[in-house]
Amino acid sequence: MADFIYSIAGSIALLAFVISFYRIIAGPELADRVVALDTMTILSLSGIVFLTHLLGRMIYIDIALVYGLMSFLGVIAVARYIERGL
Amino acid sequence: MIKRIIIIITLIGLSFVLLPLFLNMEDAERLSELSQTYVTEGAEELGTANLVTAVVVSYRGLDTLGEVAVLFAATAGVTLLLGTKKKGGSVTDLLEERRGGSELLNTGAALLFPVLLLFGAYIFVHGHLTPGGGFQGGVVIASAFVLLLFIESDREFSHSVLHSLEALSGAAYVLIGLIGLWFAAGFLDPRFLPSGEIGRLLSAGAIPLIYSLIGIKVGSELIGVVDSLRRRS
């Protein structure tokens, strides 16, 4: 029962990932793509935590930790490039 | 036109090269003999929980040494190409003013900088227990310094400190390898320290030590790369 509800939640998160991926490909401007990337990193963090549950290995959570710290560097780099501060 | 045809022919040829790889491969049911030995005996022999670390640091230690050498060569190339400062001030006069970081960014970066350093150290000290190790920890430490470059891009890092850290950790890495050759079975054999119990922090012989040295080396090299690539004013 619990596993079933968990897998529904994971599928919805995957659907959200695909939808925000559409904005990265189609986004008319650079700014839209960066916003979509910002959302996508958070979504993939949730996805990695969900995979920890799905594959049944607790140690996979370390990847989410590393990615959670590193992911915002890319967004900040693009933002600083846009405002000419890099 | 001829160019386009040549490109298409090249791509088709490449796909034919890659095709047998696809056709001959099924999901393997069991490991090959060498991997089987590494998997079953690695934990017993070396006392590491993470067997990838055992392969990287000990069984294939020479490969890692070569990899670190390639990394050093690439870093030296980047520094050689871009590291020197521009002669003459005529270019810099025309540069427009660079915008500083906002106060929120400065505070957040100051908050996150020690966290990133600590976290990188955690990653490479726990390399024999959890996923991760020297390379990943080195990247996290380098990213902490990249964060400092984001808030204040004129910041100068001390090159002598970076170079001496890199050289010292590289020399210590080779030295530990030689100690393994002397006191244990072979080059980069970590068993000259006691193996301990699997799953403890102080276990697996010298593997945490070696991976920490690799982490410091990779981190200082990547800081050097980013520092050479950024824009000078």
Next chain:
Amino acid sequence: MVLEILGALIALIGSLFLLLASIGIIRMPDTYNRMQAGTKASTLGSLLFFLGIGLGHSGLWGKLLVLSLFVLITNPLSSHVLARALHFIGKSPLLVGYDSRDDLADDMNQMEEL
């Protein structure tokens, strides 16, 4: 067992918020609106998601707490820097029927006068 089902339900609510964030990303009319939809909803959604997974696995609490802290620090930070950068390159938000009001530009002018 009850705790697991409760965790699964909380994770389901969190995933619905994540879906809301992504729908906001594609349906909102301009960049600033997309940004606020994407950031706020996805922060709440991911925190609920972590809580749900943590209720199911008691061994993960410490690391999930650290992860939530990272998300709470880095996510507003990155969206703040991005919004500020967009403001500086002269992108104005879509305000239908309202007078445009620019507090950040006023602040910058004041600082320059000082």
Next chain:
Amino acid sequence: MITQLLIILGAALILVGFWGVLTRKHIVKIIISFSILDTGIHLIMVGIGYIKDGSAPIIDQEMPVSRLAGNVVDPIPSALVLTAIVIGVAVTALMLSYAVQLYTFYKTVSIEQIKELKW
């Protein structure tokens, strides 16, 4: 099945990257294509090391030493890919520094206009 999927995906990425390297004119685009090609090679190597229903070769409560045989993926390709990624970023940085130097000498980013490199 999963090995085949990873290998065909990696091969497709290699072809896409190679196509980008051959057809693009912009030098930064060529370097981006190289990094995509790298990712394809890494996917193929990880795919070769996959074992049916395999998990990570890390010992903990869920994977004790007794269950290790037959349940974990091959650690050797993982170790090789690990070092290959780090070398990849260093080589990318080297290529980018060449791009910066090419721009300072020739004042162009299009490789069509750098005539001395042609033969």
Next chain:
Amino acid sequence: MIVVYILLGLMMLIAAVAAIQMRNIVSAIITAGVVSLIGSILFLLAGAPDVAMTEAAIGSALTTVIFLFAWSRITEQMKTDKKSSEHDSEGGSND
């Protein structure tokens, strides 16, 4: 499970082709970062967490940063070149 692999693989291919086709360089850099991000999730699914961690840290964060540093250096030089060429033409007209 196999559906997830195929979906992620298709997204990765689309992102790779889009990264090469895009006209804006910074958009292409971001999209190449997305290729690495999806790749790291695939590595995690295929049971290689060490590789996934390296790809997430290096491929999608540090590579993006390095590309942007180099590209901002090139664009800055482009700007100064344009300015100095304008200066030169003005000086020539005065003569």
